[in-house]
Amino acid sequence: MRILGLVFAGSATDRRGEMTGFVADVLGLERVEDSGVEADLFALPDGSRFGVAGPRGMGETSRTIGFLVDDLDAAAAELRAAGAWVADEPGANDAERYLHFRAPDGALYELIQRR
Numbered sequence: 464m465r466i467l468g469l470v471f472a473g474s475a476t477d478r479r480g481e482m483t484g485f486v487a488d489v490l491g492l493e494r495v496e497d498s499g500v501e502a503d504l505f506a507l508p509d510g511s512r513f514g515v516a517g518p519r520g521m522g523e524t525s526r527t528i529g530f531l532v533d534d535l536d537a538a539a540a541e542l543r544a545a546g547a548w549v550a551d552e553p554g555a556n557d558a559e560r561y562l563h564f565r566a567p568d569g570a571l572y573e574l575i576q577r578r
Contacts, residue, residue, distance in 0.1 A: 464538040470575055471529030471561075473502060473514035482515045497556040527563070528572050535560050535576035542574075 476482050483503040486492050492505035492513060502514035532538040535553060542549050542564050553562040561575045 464541045465533060467531040467533060468511075469528060470511045470531040470577075471514065471527070471573065472511075473516060473527045473529075475516045475518055475526065477518050479503070479515055479517050486513065486515060497558055500556050529561065529575040530572065532574050532576055535562055535574055538574050539564070 474482065486503075486505050487494055490505075492507065495504050495506045495512070497504055500514070502516035505513045505515075507513065539549050539553075539562050547567075548565040550563045553560045555561070557578075559575050559577050561573045563571055563573045566572055
C-alpha cells in the first residue's frame with residue numbers, strides 16, 4: 464500500500480451549526496458540496512477537505528482521518544490480509560471513493576481514492 468497523504472479530517476458534534484459557522488466565518492474555509500456526503504464540507508488550499516457532521520452523521524466516531532491512496536481496492540485487500548476490520552463496500556461521492564477501517568488503536572480511519 465502506498466499512502467500519498469492526508470486528505471480528509473472530519474468532526475462529528477451535536478453543535479454542528481455552531482461548528483460549521485466557526486469553520487466558515489472564523490477559519491475562513493470555503494464551503495463545498497459533494498452529493499452523498501452527510502456533512503458540511505470545506506476545502507483547504509492544498510486540496511484536502513474538512514467535514515463537520517452531526518453526532519452520528521459520519522458513523523460511530525467523533526472524528527475521522529482520511530489517507531489518500533492510489534488504489535483503494537488493493538489497499539483494502541492489504542488491510543484485510545493484515546487482519547484489520549474493513550467496511551464491506553466503499554462509499555462514494557462526486558470527488559472520491561472511500562472505505563472505512565479500524566486500526567489497532569480501535570479508532571476509525573478511512574482510505575480515499577480520488578476519481
